[in-house]
Amino acid sequence: MKRRLILQAGASVLGGVLLDGCGGGGGGSDPATPPVTAKSRVVVVGGGMAGATVAKYLRMWGDAVEVTLVERSASYTSSIMSSLVLTGQRSMSSLSFSYAALRERWGVEVLTDTVTAVDPSVPSVTLASGRTLVADHVVLAPGIEFDTVAGLDDPDRMPHAWKAGAQTSLLAQQLAAMPAGGVAILTIPPTPYRCPPGPYERACLLADWLRVNKPGSKLLVLDANPGIVVEQDNFTRAFEQLHAGVVEYHGGVAIDHVDSATMTLHTNGGAFAADVVNLIPRQRAGALIASAGLANDASGRFAAVDVLDYASTLAPRVHVIGDSAATTQPKAGHIANQEAKVCADAIVRRLAGGAPDPAPVTNSSCFSTITMDQASWLHAVFQYDAASATMKSVAAATGASSGWNRDHYEDMHTWFGSLMSDSFA
Ligand SMILES: Cc1cc2nc3c(=O)[nH]c(=O)nc-3n(C[C@H](O)[C@H](O)[C@H](O)COP(=O)(O)OP(=O)(O)OC[C@H]3O[C@@H](n4cnc5c(N)ncnc54)[C@H](O)[C@@H]3O)c2cc1C
Structure with missing residues (x-):
């Protein structure tokens, strides 16, 4: 071509997503x-x-x-x-x-x-x-x-798993070894960070997995931002209804330092301890x-x-x-x-x-796993705005799914295959 x-080429539409x-x-x-x-x-x-x-x-x-x-x-x-x-x-x-x-x-x-x-x-x-x-x-x-975190001498004690690799496998092992009725923590850094919905979708996915595999466990989500930064409707409903009893969400939590020996995070909102900590630091x-x-x-x-x-x-x-x-x-x-x-x-x-x-247009799609077999989606189109010399989101072509389902989960895999082929094949 x-x-x-x-x-x-016009945008093709698959599963409702550009x-x-x-x-x-x-x-x-x-x-x-x-x-x-x-x-x-x-x-x-x-x-x-x-x-x-x-x-x-x-x-x-x-x-x-x-x-x-x-x-x-x-x-x-x-x-x-x-x-x-x-x-x-x-x-x-x-x-x-x-x-x-x-x-x-x-x-x-x-x-x-x-x-x-x-x-x-x-x-x-x-x-x-x-x-x-x-x-x-x-x-x-x-x-x-990633920024360094005070007190985290060995990053593997509280892996970020936010660049896929050895830490991803390590965090999987730590979660598998966690006792039923245990506590896990996932921290969300201040914006801008890689993949805005990513930590919230990981929280939902882990909540679903914990409910099945580690009954009685809790997942504390400690967000450095004042509130959920993207797809608020879906993630709020997922945290407060679907995953109520597993997820406990706290906004505006800034980490001051950590104690890796006791697996404790010291924050502006007090100390939080857990069996497993997925600490995603601030990024640059x-x-x-x-x-x-x-x-x-x-x-x-x-x-x-x-x-x-x-x-x-x-x-x-x-x-x-x-x-x-x-x-x-x-x-x-x-x-x-x-x-x-x-x-x-x-x-x-x-x-x-x-x-x-002089007039480029870009688009972005993101699927979020709300459970282990259902997903929501979010998409955006950006157009060059000469007055501000920035890419501005086009409101009419930007939005999220209303809720989540199995079809979106299937579409997520199709989208991933297309994106990776377009980049690497
Ligand atoms: C859990 C998770 C889920 C995500 N889900 C989505 C999603 O659903 N949709 C989506 O669009 N995005 C998603 N993302 C975000 C996406 O992965 C990143 O935005 C994307 O990888 C950024 O691409 P990049 O090329 O800038 O960086 P990368 O893909 O990280 O590539 C950077 C490359 O540079 C190499 N490199 C760095 N320094 C050097 C050097 N000095 N010399 C040689 N090589 C070097 C690295 O080895 C690496 O291969 C997700 C991210 C995470 C962590």
């Missing part, structure tokens, strides 16, 4: 952008939802663009769906995605290496193996880092963003970008996409995929001497 056709998986092309720009003729080089750092997608689409849309993707792991582990590992409904291996298609089908050079430094002025990146890669454009997609952009001097949004934690091409506001040929970028869109895998396509399109246009699409 040609770039313009993909960008102009799933078009295309990020740009609201219209208005010249469809006949000249092809890139001279060989150009783009280096992408981080092969997650954002980085894998931008690498693939740069090659799809820019025949003469050489793309090198640097990722520290040999394969990608999806955080999306990883809460189902905690309940034994998915295996870690089912969340693993290979870079073979990027290499073999799309001609991306994939290096298994760690980027240790970025020089935005060149731009170039330095690898742990010692090489330095110079490029016409560098795209940074390193995801998130991947470490490279700060070390490159690009964490320049108002909070100093994420990269300020121009959402027409995701260029850093400090370095026009360094782009930041995915959870590391500060935008008005949620930090979510679906949005990371969308930002990647807008960014790929803009880079190809710029390399051909043109300008980015």
Whole structure:
């Protein structure tokens, strides 16, 4: 499919949720952008939802663009769906995605290496193996880092399991070993954090699992935000009615420090102790963003970008996409995929001497497990607003399901398969 056709393809609707998986092309720009003729080089750092997608689409849309993707792991582990590992409904291996298609089908050079430094002025990146890669454009997609928590000397005592991996398996083991009638705690960090509905859906899923597998147990949800930050109707009803007796929700709880020996959290609302603690700390952009001097949004934690091409506001040929970028869109895998396509399109246009699409549109879908076999959904469409230079949500196309059911749960798996294929296959 040609770039313009993909960008102009209308949103397909599946299970009531927009799933078009295309990020740009609201219209208005010249469809006949000249092809890139001279060989150009783009280096992408981080092969997650954002980085894998931008690498693939740069090659799809820019025949003469050489793309090198640097990722520290040999394969990608999806955080999306990883809460189902905690309940034994998915295996870690089912969340693993290979870079073979990027290499073999799309001609991306994939290096298994760690980027240790970025020089935005060149731009170039330095690898742990010692090489330095110079490029016409560098795209940074390193995801998130966690703040340290006072008193938590061994993070495995209170795992976040918020980057899928060893901590996900560890938390599953800790929950399995918890006694019936025990207490678990799940903490929710202040916004902005990765996947706004994610902690609430994990709470619902765990509540359902505890009721069946650990009768008499409680799940304390300690939210640093004053109240539920997204999909309030569904999560409030789920906590107060469906999971009443298991979930105890407390808003406005800030953690001061923890005592790992006694598994106690000391907060502004008093001390809370538990058998298992899923502590999800406050988040910021991947470490490279700060070390490159690009964490320049108002909070100093994420990269300020121009959402027409995701260029850093400090370095026009360094782009930041995915959870590391500060935008008005949620930090979510679906949005990371969308930002990647807008960014790929803009880079190809710029390399051909043109300008980015002036009116990009993105969309996001999120399904939330309310029980072990029922889900709700939330979707949003964002459109570029020239007056504020931000992506604004389009009210008529943004909303949540009214309640939850088994069909939405099935749709969730279809959506996940489409999203991961679009990013990695
Ligand atoms: C439990 C849970 C459920 C979720 N559910 C959903 C959902 O239903 N829908 C949704 O849209 N989103 C969901 N998300 C959010 C989604 O996972 C993230 O928003 C998405 O992964 C962000 O993509 P990214 O590319 O920015 O970061 P990542 O996907 O984390 O990728 C970053 C990559 O960069 C690599 N990297 C970092 N630093 C370096 C370096 N220096 N050198 C080389 N490589 C490096 C990392 O190894 C990693 O592979 C969920 C998240 C969680 C935790």
